[in-house]
Amino acid sequence: MESINVLKGYGKVNSTLENKGPHHSKTIRKSLIVASLLLTLIIGLMLAALIYESNTEPSESESDSPSLSSASNSVNSIKTVCNVTRYPASCFTSISSVNVSIKPDPEAIFKLSLQISVKELKNVSSLFRTLNDANSKAAINDCVSIFDEALGRLNDSLSAMEVGPGEKALTLEKINDIQTWISGAMTDQQTCVDGLEEMGSTVLDEVKAKMKNSTEFLSNSLAIVAQMQSLLEKFDLKMH
């Protein structure tokens, strides 16, 4: 049907052209040829773009997933929240690798960041039980109890966020408490390092290296909770 109409159309053009003398008809024919060449070129480019896209996008990537918008929403939310931290890259990587479809809510993202800090602190803590340095045995033992204390502070912070369904977890008072507890946990880590340093411990560098991530995670959690109010405003959410 379509092709017939197209042919009819051409017939019409040609018959009107014939009435208008050779010069006109040539010019119009030329522009018709140029137009169809352009059209071919455009269609070709569009096809090329389509083929390029389907080749570059891995088939399993989000394409048909119904959660596409919510997933990218989460990713952007994590980025926005992590942007207030001193280590946005470690913040984003650690959080998105645990839950890439977290609720786009700074409180939920903060809570996850805190859970990641706890996990990492436990990881560091378990290192002390494997370390062997006769000269700094006492300092290493101190580190074990200092880390228990730090984990207690973080546990208190997580407990403070446990509320009934529909309730907002954070109040200004809780935010203040949680900042104090996380700062305390950061100080605890430093106290442990200082103790090892004083004893001239041979495991000092190993411990410091092992604490790199936990130090960053704690710093990230602290920055997020410290900016919770402005983050909630950014997300058009409010605190209780």
Ligand SMILES: *[C@@H]1O[C@H](CO)[C@@H](O)[C@H](O)[C@H]1NC(C)=O
């Ligand atoms: C990150 O924060 C800076 C200011 O601290 C701001 O200029 C920038 O737009 C923010 N980026 C994102 C992605 O939110």
Ligand SMILES: *[C@@H]1O[C@H](CO)[C@@H](O)[C@H](O)[C@H]1NC(C)=O
């Ligand atoms: C990720 O977060 C969403 C919403 O916050 C939650 O429903 C889901 O259970 C979480 N998934 C994991 C693996 O924690």
Ligand SMILES: *[C@@H]1O[C@H](CO)[C@@H](O)[C@H](O)[C@H]1NC(C)=O
């Ligand atoms: C614990 O530390 C090791 C490196 O010592 C690391 O490979 C592992 O990912 C860490 N685990 C967690 C949960 O961070």
Ligand SMILES: *[C@@H]1O[C@H](CO)[C@@H](O)[C@H](O)[C@H]1NC(C)=O
């Ligand atoms: C963490 O907090 C909960 C609730 O307050 C408590 O029952 C639990 O014993 C605490 N765990 C640690 C390791 O402090």
Ligand SMILES: *[C@@H]1O[C@H](CO)[C@@H](O)[C@H](O)[C@H]1NC(C)=O
């Ligand atoms: C810190 O985290 C990075 C990224 O997850 C990981 O590759 C590295 O092994 C971690 N370092 C330690 C000391 O756990």
